[in-house]
Amino acid sequence: MAVQTLLDECLSIRGGRLFIEECDADELARRFGTPFTVMSEDQLRRNARRYRREFEARWPAGPVVVLASIKANFALATRWILSQEGLGCDTFGAGELHAALEGGVAPDRISVNGAIKDQPLIEAAVRAGARITLDSTAELALVREAARRLGRRATIRFRIRPDFSTLTEPTDWYEEPTPIAEATRLYKAGIPTEDVIELGRRALQMPEIDLAGVHAHIGRHTNRTEQWPPIIAAYGGLLAGLRDAWNGWTPRELNLGGGYPVPRDPFGRGLARLQGPPRTAPDVSEYAGVVTASLMSTLQQHGFSLRGLRLEIEPGRGVYGDAGVHLATVRNLKAVDSPAPHRWVETDTSDMFLPDVVWEHNRWTAIVANKADRPSSIVADIVGLTCQPDRIVPLASLPEVQPGDSIAFLDTGAYQDGLACNFNALPRPGMVLVTGDRAEWIKRPETVADIFRRDVVPLRLTARQ
Amino acid sequence: MAVQTLLDECLSIRGGRLFIEECDADELARRFGTPFTVMSEDQLRRNARRYRREFEARWPAGPVVVLASIKANFALATRWILSQEGLGCDTFGAGELHAALEGGVAPDRISVNGAIKDQPLIEAAVRAGARITLDSTAELALVREAARRLGRRATIRFRIRPDFSTLTEPTDWYEEPTPIAEATRLYKAGIPTEDVIELGRRALQMPEIDLAGVHAHIGRHTNRTEQWPPIIAAYGGLLAGLRDAWNGWTPRELNLGGGYPVPRDPFGRGLARLQGPPRTAPDVSEYAGVVTASLMSTLQQHGFSLRGLRLEIEPGRGVYGDAGVHLATVRNLKAVDSPAPHRWVETDTSDMFLPDVVWEHNRWTAIVANKADRPSSIVADIVGLTCQPDRIVPLASLPEVQPGDSIAFLDTGAYQDGLACNFNALPRPGMVLVTGDRAEWIKRPETVADIFRRDVVPLRLTARQ
Numbered sequence: 001m002a003v004q005t006l007l008d009e010c011l012s013i014r015g016g017r018l019f020i021e022e023c024d025a026d027e028l029a030r031r032f033g034t035p036f037t038v039m040s041e042d043q044l045r046r047n048a049r050r051y052r053r054e055f056e057a058r059w060p061a062g063p064v065v066v067l068a069s070i071k072a073n074f075a076l077a078t079r080w081i082l083s084q085e086g087l088g089c090d091t092f093g094a095g096e097l098h099a100a101l102e103g104g105v106a107p108d109r110i111s112v113n114g115a116i117k118d119q120p121l122i123e124a125a126v127r128a129g130a131r132i133t134l135d136s137t138a139e140l141a142l143v144r145e146a147a148r149r150l151g152r153r154a155t156i157r158f159r160i161r162p163d164f165s166t167l168t169e170p171t172d173w174y175e176e177p178t179p180i181a182e183a184t185r186l187y188k189a190g191i192p193t194e195d196v197i198e199l200g201r202r203a204l205q206m207p208e209i210d211l212a213g214v215h216a217h218i219g220r221h222t223n224r225t226e227q228w229p230p231i232i233a234a235y236g237g238l239l240a241g242l243r244d245a246w247n248g249w250t251p252r253e254l255n256l257g258g259g260y261p262v263p264r265d266p267f268g269r270g271l272a273r274l275q276g277p278p279r280t281a282p283d284v285s286e287y288a289g290v291v292t293a294s295l296m297s298t299l300q301q302h303g304f305s306l307r308g309l310r311l312e313i314e315p316g317r318g319v320y321g322d323a324g325v326h327l328a329t330v331r332n333l334k335a336v337d338s339p340a341p342h343r344w345v346e347t348d349t350s351d352m353f354l355p356d357v358v359w360e361h362n363r364w365t366a367i368v369a370n371k372a373d374r375p376s377s378i379v380a381d382i383v384g385l386t387c388q389p390d391r392i393v394p395l396a397s398l399p400e401v402q403p404g405d406s407i408a409f410l411d412t413g414a415y416q417d418g419l420a421c422n423f424n425a426l427p428r429p430g431m432v433l434v435t436g437d438r439a440e441w442i443k444r445p446e447t448v449a450d451i452f453r454r455d456v457v458p459l460r461l462t463a464r465q
Numbered sequence: 466m467a468v469q470t471l472l473d474e475c476l477s478i479r480g481g482r483l484f485i486e487e488c489d490a491d492e493l494a495r496r497f498g499t500p501f502t503v504m505s506e507d508q509l510r511r512n513a514r515r516y517r518r519e520f521e522a523r524w525p526a527g528p529v530v531v532l533a534s535i536k537a538n539f540a541l542a543t544r545w546i547l548s549q550e551g552l553g554c555d556t557f558g559a560g561e562l563h564a565a566l567e568g569g570v571a572p573d574r575i576s577v578n579g580a581i582k583d584q585p586l587i588e589a590a591v592r593a594g595a596r597i598t599l600d601s602t603a604e605l606a607l608v609r610e611a612a613r614r615l616g617r618r619a620t621i622r623f624r625i626r627p628d629f630s631t632l633t634e635p636t637d638w639y640e641e642p643t644p645i646a647e648a649t650r651l652y653k654a655g656i657p658t659e660d661v662i663e664l665g666r667r668a669l670q671m672p673e674i675d676l677a678g679v680h681a682h683i684g685r686h687t688n689r690t691e692q693w694p695p696i697i698a699a700y701g702g703l704l705a706g707l708r709d710a711w712n713g714w715t716p717r718e719l720n721l722g723g724g725y726p727v728p729r730d731p732f733g734r735g736l737a738r739l740q741g742p743p744r745t746a747p748d749v750s751e752y753a754g755v756v757t758a759s760l761m762s763t764l765q766q767h768g769f770s771l772r773g774l775r776l777e778i779e780p781g782r783g784v785y786g787d788a789g790v791h792l793a794t795v796r797n798l799k800a801v802d803s804p805a806p807h808r809w810v811e812t813d814t815s816d817m818f819l820p821d822v823v824w825e826h827n828r829w830t831a832i833v834a835n836k837a838d839r840p841s842s843i844v845a846d847i848v849g850l851t852c853q854p855d856r857i858v859p860l861a862s863l864p865e866v867q868p869g870d871s872i873a874f875l876d877t878g879a880y881q882d883g884l885a886c887n888f889n890a891l892p893r894p895g896m897v898l899v900t901g902d903r904a905e906w907i908k909r910p911e912t913v914a915d916i917f918r919r920d921v922v923p924l925r926l927t928a929r930q
Contacts, residue, residue: 104927
């Protein structure tokens with residue numbers, strides 16, 4: 001029997017070859033045609049269950065609702081899997097609300113978040129019975145109008161802007177060390193505190209409106225759990241202020257947003273100050289422990305009762321990230337000796353399909369799928385095929401590779417597909433779902449015809465001169 | 466008569482309102498529905514003619530062929546306009562070659578560039594009669610095979626890698642000052658010099674192959690023309706080396722690639738070290754002058770004859786950039802006083818549709834189209850509507866704005882549409898063409914249905930539990 005090494009719950013190396021669940025990654029690459037992303041159904045389910053379990057175990061006061069952030073992966077099939085696991089959905093805008101409803105999410109587990117909701121979106125949300133997280137004062141009147149027109153009471157929450165100025169450690173987002181406090185200060189989201197106080201007074205007078213709670217989200221700035229106690233303290237302080245301003249109102253629902261890394265955490269490793277040996281992020285249990293303990297402590301300190309309080313979290317990359325593997329094929333090798341030695345492994349994919357290389361300075365873990373147990377013997381840039389520099393993994397340590405080898409980029413299940421573009425008129429990759437030894441398309445790859453489907457050429461331009 | 470101020474050849478302010486050609490930008494915004502990009506047909510034609518004229522005037526030795534880089538804007542209608550103006554086309558991959566052929570380009574004015582060309586692409590290129598710019602040793606055999614099978618002689622050029630190590634000034638691409646020499650050294654494109662020497666020896670023996678010339682492209686690293694003499698000197702030096710290695714072979718065609726800014730040059734202005742008052746880039750005539758003079762001088766110095774030599778250039782943003790204006794609508798205003806005052810003007814577009822904010826640290830010039838002559842009185846971030854920070858123009862100086870106002874982002878005709886994505890399940894904007902007072906869609910906006918068209922949901926996931 002071949003030697004088997006487990007990389008994690010979904011990836012293993014068997015006889016020198018990378019397996020995703022029970023599927024040989026290199027065989028998948030040949031069968032479906034690279035580039036494409038593989039999502040592991042089983043890993044998605046494990047992640048969903050883990051988030052529920054770890055938070056539910058530590059939050060006995062009331063229900064825990066995991067609202068997976070569909071922006072991280074809006075393939076309908078992946079959403080159906082999470083719906084089967086009882087997860088709710090954080091949505092944004094008409095497209096994401098559509099995906100949530102088409103993806104089998106129970107409407108009372110949908111939160112419609114996001115800036116600049118227009119009348120059609122708010123009406124669709126009220127009609128569906130989704131919760132609406134207001135992001136500006138202008139939205140309250142739109143919700144009231146929709147609720148009146150539809151003869152329903154609308155459940156809303158306010159997105160608040162706690163004062164995060166105690167967060168002095170640097171965010172992983174920027175090249176130059178920038179305190180999280182500064183990054184969150186410049187972030188537009190949330191209703192300014194002065195406005196929210198006045199807005200709450202008005203909302204609490206409106207019979208069409210049920211102000212159920214508040215929402216705050218600061219996103220992933222670091223993989224250390226130390227950021228959470230001060231975040232949650234700021235959150236609790238603002239809640240106490242709102243209670244005082246609103247005649248003792250207390251929330252039934254608290255939504256802490258998302259912002260948690262995948263275990264292998266590739267985020268920011270392209271930045272000079274974050275390079276070094278790969279860092280492992282703390283487990284979800286540690287995250288859940290710090291978050292729930294901080295929350296209980298700050299709420300009790302401010303005299304809030306926890307009984308029946310619904311705790312919501314919105315993991316995105318934490319649920320989807322390590323369930324995804326992007327597969328590419330080596331197409332060419334290139335080396336120069338002058339002016340300094342450098343090697344490139346040219347693949348048939350691109351950072352245009354894995355754009356967090358640019359947006360988040362990510363450094364994905366790359367494995368040569370059909371040579372997964374060979375020792376590293378070369379250092380080369382793994383590059384894509386566009387006319388850009390397209391350095392997907394600079395200076396990767398790899399075994400000797402040949403054209404035809406398959407390369408797997410791990411932890412690419414979150415955000416990459418939604419951020420992919422048609423640069424160089426390249427068709428965007430499809431997505432394959434695996435469970436056990438079964439594999440099938442859940443998003444077909446684009447064709448060149450797809451790219452030009454929206455083109456209209458005025459007749460005067462094609463007529464002969 | 467209202468006061469009229471010309472901003473450039475295509476933009477004016479009339480009675481306080483921004484006009485694109487003879488079209489009121491705010492009226493366009495209302496008629497077509499923001500966000501979308503407007504392309505000025507007239508400006509595209511002027512740019513095409515300017516490039517031809519400025520280079521032809523300074524290159525009497527042989528033909529000048531302007532191969533506009535279709536990656537910068539692959540809308541078929543814009544390509545037809547350039548085809549009418551006699552421009553050729555730099556293409557990359559199957560999608561761009563398709564666009565060039567569908568866009569009316571004469572095949573002998575098409576160069577098929579790019580890494581990792583596969584057999585179908587090379588065959589399509591040979592069949593069409595396009596020139597093929599080889600980027601790796603592996604491609605020669607593919608071209609020969611296609612030429613044999615099709616019974617044609619294929620015209621090829623080699624993409625070469627001159628030694629640019631004398632280019633010590635920093636590129637505008639990176640936050641940390643990085644010499645252009647280093648950026649080009651790490652850039653994968655081009656055949657390593659040792660390989661190209663051997664490859665040329667083989668190609669020159671092949672009756673199916675016509676090795677017509679060489680190609681080099683380093684892209685836009687700075688808006689100063691000072692970079693060009695050392696680039697071209699390196700290019701000439703390598704050419705002389707190839708001639709010596711290849712028994713006196715001389716090129717019939719030299720392709721210098723692209724890499725020239727638009728006049729208002731927004732590139733890199735998001736970087737701390739490149740901030741400051743807006744910089745105006747030198748005119749195309751200065752660029753053409755420096756390039757042609759350097760080329761004549763270096764070729765003559767190395768003893769090449771210029772007679773009949775075809776000079777090719779591949780402008781992308783230089784042709785398309787300032788012919789495009791992206792229009793958005795202000796949807797909400799937000800201000801906080803604490804912990805420090807900050808304002809946001811929230812629009813219905815996004816840096817996901819104007820991604821060179823991220824990729825190139827661009828700072829677009831933004832004009833409130835219906836208040837174009839009002840003095841600036843506020844400083845605010847112009848932001849988009851996604852859940853990201855989405856700072857399209859940080860700290861813009863603006864007149865007092867209201868929801869409903871239209872904002873025009875200038876110089877957005879190149880690269881932005883091709884780099885746009887569906888983040889947050891947002892439908893990508895369409896494109897409108899204007900000429901004079903006429904305006905029409907040339908690319909229809911996406912719908913939510915478009916975004917989910919490629920989804921496939923396995924039945925087992927939607928069945929009731």
